[in-house]
Amino acid sequence: MVPLQTKTAFSLLQSPMMPSQLVASAKAKGYTAVAMTDNDVLYGMDNFYRAAKSADIKPILGLTITIQGLATSQHYPIVLLVENQTGYHNLLAISSLLKTTSEAVTFDMLTAYLAGLYIVLPSVGELPVILGAEPDRAMAMVQGISAVTDANHVFLGVSTGMRDELIAQLRQLAGNTGARLLALTEVDYADPQDQFAAQVIRKIGQGEVIANVAQAQREPATAYLESAEEWTAEFVARGLGDAVANTDWIAEHSEFELVKSKVTLPPFETPNGQTSADYLRELATTGLKNRLHGLSVDETVYQDRLAHELDVIVELGFADYFLIVWDVLNFAHKSAIRTGPGRGSAAGSLVAYTLWITDVDPIAYDLLFERFLNPERAQMPDIDIDIPDNRREEVLSYLHEKYGHERVAQIITFSTMAQRAVIRDVARVFGLNPTQIDALSKSMPRDAANLEAAYESSQPFRNALIDLPVDGELLYQTARKLEGLPRNSSLHAAGVVLSADPLVQTMPVQLGEDGRLVTQLPKGPVEALGLLKMDFLALSNLNILDIALREIQKTEDGANFNVANINLNDDATLRLFRHGMTNGVFQFESAGMKNILRQLQPDSFEDIVAANALFRPGPMQNIPHFVARKHGQEKQDVPDQSMADILAPTYGVIVYQEQVMRVAQQFAGFSLGGADLLRRAMSKKDGAKIAAMKTDFIAGAVANGHDEKVAEQVFGYIETFAQYGFNRSHAVAYSKLAFQLAYIKAHYPAAFYKAVLNDAIADKKKVGAYIAEAKASGVKLLGPSINHSWQGYSMNKQGELQMGLASIAGMRRDFRESILKERQENGAYKDLGNLIGRLESKYRKVEQLEPLVYAGALDEFGFNRKSILASLQGFIDAIGLAGESMSLFASLTPKVREIEDFTPAEKLGYERDYLGVYLSGHPIEPYLAAIPDNSHTDISSLAVGMNQATVVIYVENVKKIRTKKGDQMAFVDGMDLSGSISITLFPQLFQRVAPLLVPEKVLVVTGKVEQQRGRDDIQIVANTIVEASQFIKRFENQTEQVTATEPGTGRWYLRITAAAQAAGALDALNAVVMSHHGNNPVLAVYEADGKKLALGQRNWLSAGDATMKALQEVLGANNVVFQAD
Structure with a gap:
């Protein structure tokens, strides 16, 4: 007996059983084979196939499809099962057809794809419905199917729940047509105790409530996977032993493989009939000349590296790949689409640099080609491309037009039922109202890894479950069963797949919302099938950079500014990093990163790169050593001096994977390809490979003249750090983008803040922080204006920022657009009456205009805000009386009723409500x-x-x-x-x-x-x-005390180290001053920049041991001196 009609969680929101659970359950219950027949889709085929192979159980791939009936106009299910490789490819085509057409699918539409497939008419379907009343039509239906394929591939499903009469009729029909009976029971879940979870997940999908939860829980389980022994006995007892045997027959004859195909790239069309290799060499050679023009470098080094890289690329057959990527980037650059300086290890390729695929010189930054493309590993290169988030669509359109819609697809991804979301979903099905659901969700801890951890760690969550008007324990246990299951499909943020042949020949596809193809398989299985995956990541920071640069180039001193030529060791920019003033700076915005920057006190671009690499899980543990060594507080020990030069930029700490490779190359004589293999083995903690390569490492080191014991120490040293080393190529590329943004922030703050404010316009918290920073940096911010504002933030010729109408809460987008359109077509609004008269009638309402008034957008009309508010209705009534006649309205226009304005506090409150910020002042x-x-x-x-x-x-x-x-x-x-x-x-x-x-x-x-x-x-x-x-009042009291105190007896000298400053020493010093105030002057010396500061009299200190001890606790014993007079 073999289960041949099963549904998994990839029939979204119809089953609580993952394919791997189906396989495990089948194995445990005595089956040697099992089918997966999800509804219309093959989302789970890779998961199912690999789980079955791993469990040594035979996978039978299938589909349950719903099509228009053969004998009636109703729609009924048909089960298709793969017989062989031909059938496998036809199943891909059928699923793709179902998911790419809007037409109702008929059997006739499938006939071209039925070879190599078994056709099963299920026990719940069209055939049993018509057989009793119209046996001739039933026979014609089966004969029609057999005529398209053959009777040996047609099966009539029977179940133990059928009436004896119907089984007899089906047996007779099988005998008359040559079809065979097939034991079939639909499986939706693994075990009887899962039936309630199956009901709940279906209700989630249907958006319905279970009216009686207790009753639903008691319902009998009918769609679970029984054991092979139990099912066989049940069918045999009904005289259906032959139907059981036929399931075994199908299993025996079903053979197919999910084979990883050789990557087949679309051939790149070169000009003049050149080979791809020759054209790539030509482009790269020309590109190198352009890159090196005007630079004082050893061109031979670059030429030799370029020749080596080209030889490897051509020999491995990747010339077309580089040309395809170059072509896409070339289109982007010609279309003025800014691309990132590089992402991932591709920044280590000189060929990529010469083709303008990346914008980081790999030789200048000691980046390694073999980290990107290892000739000793021969894997497909992976070049990821960053595109501004507002221009990604143009790049995708180009790909589709160039290579054909059937050869290009975006990659699917699945949103899963995460802990908080699944609790909310199940609570809805249990009938809880939105308020109850919100309260339950909010009771859950934020940092729990899963529902079980949330339950175990949080008494408030457990209490909330107990207090529910429904069975909270059942709700929780049901949610646990559903947690992690796929809920819906969406698009991978970056992934695009490209093929030489129509994609449906390799994998199932479906239509996305934009009418383009989407793979039915997620990223991992797509790559496992050998297809070319390219990542085009939408990056808002590139759009921010573009907006800022356009504003800079409008200014007199920025007309010729080129961000590519900035000094990457610019001190003003580094000062921002040192102070943690990195809001809006790509990858350096988080509180944790700012803290690291303040500790590190970076004084070079290399320090920025290192901070970027270190601030990640794993490498973080090396940050204290890195900071201490940079500031001379920890010795820069290395096991052997031959490593010193490699580790000098990182103060003796291995930060980058490339450093591991360099050590292996220079110390132990490894090739860079071999060094990359060692680096991979160490990062993956592959014990067997590490042990084998350790022998080679020590032998190579000894051959290079090193002592064996030292070689052991060096290997242990790099093995410890290699687990946490980061890709330097990626760190350099992303740090370059970050530095460019920070440079603009330091030197062109108005342009910078215009860009980041528009990007974050819907995020009130970010907007508030950016506005505070902008004001502090001297940028003048103007409130919204009916005549000068646009939708977003704008910048005038004086370098002032103007808030946009989109900053005003409570204004509809269409109203804003109408105001701007009218202003552009007919000029500025002259006064309140002119504005109201020119508005479309549907917007001529007090509630529509109030946000403009409260936000100060009508201040330019010369009246206070309260007066304008009091006058709105009168103006609206006047235009109504004038019957939309502007000339009559002019004679009826009332005057603004002038009254006393809001208090300053009221005005600030309204600004906060409508703009999210205090504009004309601040309460503190x-x-x-x-x-x-x-x-x-x-x-x-x-x-x-x-x-x-x-x-x-x-x-x-x-x-x-x-x-x-x-x-x-x-x-x-x-x-x-x-x-x-x-x-x-x-x-x-x-x-x-x-x-x-x-x-x-x-x-x-x-x-x-x-x-x-x-x-x-x-x-x-x-x-x-x-x-x-x-x-x-404390400060007022202190001033009085200081005035009445006798002269001091000496002077305090305090050295404030960078580390102490970063750790909050200044705040701690304030506390010392409060408790040990006195009459002795204080001179503070700041180690970071050598600045000396004589503190004001309010901060003078008393003499004595108590003060000394307090200061030493804050600054360290060696950083405090009291000099007596």
Whole structure:
């Protein structure tokens, strides 16, 4: 007995059983073969095939398709099973046909694809419906199918649930037509206990609710996989032993393979009949001349490297691949589409550099070709291409037009039922309302790896389940069964597949929403089949760079600016990195990365590259060593001096995979290809390969004159670091893009902020941070204007930024577009009456105009905002009375009713509501004017590790919760001029300061800066909170005390190291000043830039051991000196 009609989770939202689970269950229940027959699609065929082969069980690939009936106009299922390789390819074609046509599929449309397939008319289908009433039509139907294929490939499904009469009729029909009976039971899930989960997942797909959960749970399981023994006995008991035997017959005769085909690239059409190899050499040679023009370099080095790379590429048969990639990039550049400087190991290829595929000189940055294309491994190269997110569509269109729609497809991906989403889905099916679902979802911890971990670690989550009006335990257990299953299909962010032949010959495809082909298989199986995959990643940062450059080139001093020619060791740019001022800078925006930059204090592009490579899981553990060695706080030990030059740029720490390769080459005599194989084995922790290559390494090292024991040490050293080494080629390429953005931020801030603000216009948190930074850097920001604003942020000739109408909350897009269109066609709006008179009647409503007023967009009409609001209805009524006649409206136009304006606080509140930012001021500005700058830190300057950071915040929101013990605590969202921060108050502090935790209050908070669990954002865990007004009084008191104090007895000298500064030493020093204030002057020396600063009298210190101890705890014992007079 063999199960031949099974459905898996890849029949999306119809089964809770993955193909691998089907195989495992079949194996456990005594089957030697099993079929997978999902509905219309072959999404899971690779998963199923490989799982079956691994379990030593025979895979039979099939489909359940629903087509228009052969004898009626109704639609019924048919099961198709693969007999041989021909049938396998025909099954691909049938699934592709079903998923690429909008027509109702008929049997006649399939006849060209039935060779090599078994056709099964299932026990629940058209045939049983018509057989009893119209036996002649039933016979004609079966004979018609047999005529297209042959009777030996036609089977009539029978099940144990059929009536005896129907089984007899089917047996007679089989005898009359030559078809055979086939034991068939539909399988939707593995075990009886899965029936409820199967019901739930179907309801999720249908968007329905289970009316009675308890009753549904008790329903009998009818579609599970019974054991081979049980099923055989059941069919034999009904006299269907021959039908069982026929399942074994099909299994015995079904033979097919998912074969990895040789990569077949579309042949590149070269000019003048040249070979691909010759044309590639010509392009690369010309490209090298252009790249080296005007440079003082040893051209022989470049020519030799180019010749070597070309020889390898041609010998491995990849000339067409490089030409295809070059052609796409050439199209992009001719179309003024900016592409990235490179991604991945391709930046290590000089050929790619000469073809302008990449924009990083691999020789200048010591990047290795063999890391990209290893002649000793001979794998298909992988060149990934970054495209601006607003131009990717143009590149895809070019590919389709050049190579044909049937040869190009985007790659599918599947969204899975992740823990929070599956809880929400199941809760909906259980009948919970949106409020209940939200509360349940919010009770789940953010950082749990899965549902089980969330349940085990979170009492609030367990409590929320208990408190539900439904069976919370059943809800949770059902969600666990569904967690991780595919929910829907979408497009891979970057992947495109390209073939010399129509793709359907190799894999199943379907139509995407744009009418183009999409693979039915995800990225891994696509590559396993040997197809050429190219990645075109949509990168918003390239669009940001483009926008900024266009603005720069409009200015007088930027007309000839070329970002490709900037100094990558520019100090103004490096200063931004040192201070962690990297909002808007690609890959350097996160709180964790900013913290690393402040510790590292980079003073070269190489440091930026290293930071980019190190700030990743795994390599992060080397950051403390790297920072300490850079600052001379840790010795740069290496096992052998021959490694010193290789590791010098990274202070003796192996940061890059290429460094491992260089050591293997220079120390042990490996070829770079062999060194890459060693690097791969180490990074994958392949013990057998590492052991074999260690022998070669030590032998090579000894042959190079090194001591065997030293060779052992060197091998151990690189093995330790190789696990975490990062691809230097990728780090250099992406750091170059980051540095270009940072350079523009440092030298052309208005252009930079215009670009990033437009990119983030829908993200109020980012917009607020960018606006605060822009103001701090001297960029003037103008509010929205009815006559000067466009949709997004714009920049005028004076370098001022103007907010766009899209920044105003509550304005419909079509209303904004109508305003701008009318202004462009008929000129500026002269006054309030002129504006209202020219609006389309559907927008002539108070509620439509209010956001413009509150945001200040109508201020230019010369009246205050409250007066304009009070006058809107009158103007609207007047145009109504004028019957849309502008001349009559002119005579009826009322005057603006002038009244007292909103208070400054009210005005600021409306700006915050409608613009997301405070524009004409900020609630904390009056307080900041009275608080010394050195007594607090801007939110944007906070870094993880600051133990006593003090911030002045405006309270935006307070969330109070209870701990497991029932104690109250709170989370406060606060902001200052530079950004926003979350503050955690544990119960002990909360009890003391609860009355202060009120929105719109200005507070001074001191506490430890930490990373938020499961998020990139930072938070402050508060230990003190006071009202800003009380904090200010402390300084007033200090001033009085200083005035009355006798002269001091000496002077304090403090050295503030870069590491101490990054760790929050300045905030800690403020705390020391507060507790040890005195009459002795203080001179601070900043190690990072050598700057000396005599602190003001408010920051003078008392003499004595207590002060000395406090200072040494903050700065270190060797960095504090008291010199007596």
